[in-house]
Amino acid sequence: MSELYIGLMSGTSLDGVDGVLADFSGERMRVLAHQASPFPDALRAEFLALNASGSDEIHRGALAANGLARLYGSVVGKLLQETGLPPSAICAIGAHGQTVRHRPGEFDGTGYTVQLNQPALLAELCGVDVVADFRSRDVAAGGQGAPLVPPFHQAFFSPHGERLAVLNIGGISNLTLLHASAENSVLGFDCGPGNALMDGWCHRHTGQHFDNGGAWAASGTVLPDLLDHMLAEPFLHRQPPKSTGRDLFSAAWLENILKTHEDRHGPAASVDVQTTLTELTAGACADALRRNMPGCTTLAVCGGGAYNQYLMQRIQKLLPGCKVQSSDELGLPPLQVEATAFAWLARQAILRHTANLPKVTGARGARILGAIYPA
Structure with missing residues (x-):
């Protein structure tokens, strides 16, 4: 199995996407490439608006997720071009998605966390397995779903x-x-x-x-x-x-x-x-x-x-x-840390290893995080 993973992170700053291609084959993980793409103004404004209740949220959120998947796909393409690697060389992509609501433990005792994403489209665009939806399993286990890094x-x-x-x-x-x-x-x-x-x-x-x-x-x-x-x-x-x-x-x-x-x-x-x-x-x-x-x-x-x-x-x-x-x-530049963390989280999911720390999130126990979308 390949030990090359891609991690993609777009955070609450809403500034854009950071992506890394990381190699976990040695004693110490190495980042082989880093690429970043800013959010188009319209997509950034839409994600910001979707942080609050508004009209036609389901439709708007679905289209924003499609737009994010395409931006993710372009970052993946740049990483592969920089390293000269084909998609088949990559074991999996860890794609965090864009958080628009985070209310763990509220309302009904479980609450929810929402990261808009379209991992199926990303797998289709890139031809690589995608791991996404990392936070919801921890929330289901009574945790905060964060932080996961x-x-x-x-x-x-x-x-x-x-x-x-x-x-x-x-x-x-x-x-x-x-x-x-x-x-x-x-x-x-x-x-x-x-x-x-x-x-x-x-x-x-x-x-x-x-x-x-x-x-x-x-x-x-x-x-x-x-x-x-x-x-x-x-x-x-x-x-x-x-x-x-x-x-x-x-x-x-x-x-x-x-x-x-x-x-x-x-x-x-x-x-x-x-x-x-x-x-x-x-x-x-x-x-x-x-x-x-x-x-x-x-x-x-x-x-x-x-x-x-x-x-x-x-x-x-x-x-x-x-x-x-x-x-x-x-040894790890500031804009690479979180993206690399999601490459690591993707690897944990592929290997069926737990990835949360119950003492950190408050979950009832260690859990395997993420849903896998095969290429």
Whole structure:
């Protein structure tokens, strides 16, 4: 059986698709190729709209899923072209899909998580087995369905030593704590907003999809009362296991907080709101690390947030006893980590190996994750 797998990730930042072709044949996994494709503006806008209830959702969601599968297929094609490999050389593709709702444990005691995807179309387009729908089995077993990357972080980053944490800053931020206890157990959880609120506010006021390097935020001033109101969000103070998404940290959540702040203090300058949102992301991540792994000496940051220099500086300032660095320094560039994790998750499914960590997600036990769509 081939040990070559492709992983595809499109996260809550809604910036596009990252894909990797990974080789698991040696003692240490190697990424052979990485490709990225931005979302077309119309597809990005549709996914953003589908995060909230609206008209004709089933029809619109199905067509958006088809569009995502075609974008996934183009990334797969670029990976194969870069490496000169035929589709037959690849064992499977792990395709995460686009999360539009995430409500585990709610409503009826089970809840749900929805990743729009069309893995059957992707298998048809690429001629490679596809593994998708990774989260729903964990939710069915009473878990949060997230985060799923901590076991991959454990497999890839553990050799770099103890007291190491991995922080992924996508649309939402999540932490993995390696060797978090005397039993060397792994903990992981969503710790709060990542880029989602910052990117949304930046696009609204500058027309840019993100604050490049955090330069706009760096030019403003933190509004202490606004920050305190944001940090009072109950989710930030819940004990793990926990997960969240745009269902909570949405434009509506921000507007409600800003309205209260304006009633008390008058309107805030848009740049100062951006600075405060950046401080919210940094503060929530730093506080979660201090509370759950006070002895952490190294924090490896991945995801798009790793390229926000101002955000990285703020996290470092809030964690003076911890070295905050890019995951690149541990051998895997920030934009490759999550895609590689889904290549690993696809391999676990093909081999019929369990892939969730019950202590992380809260599931009743270890489960094989993902549905397989043969080529």
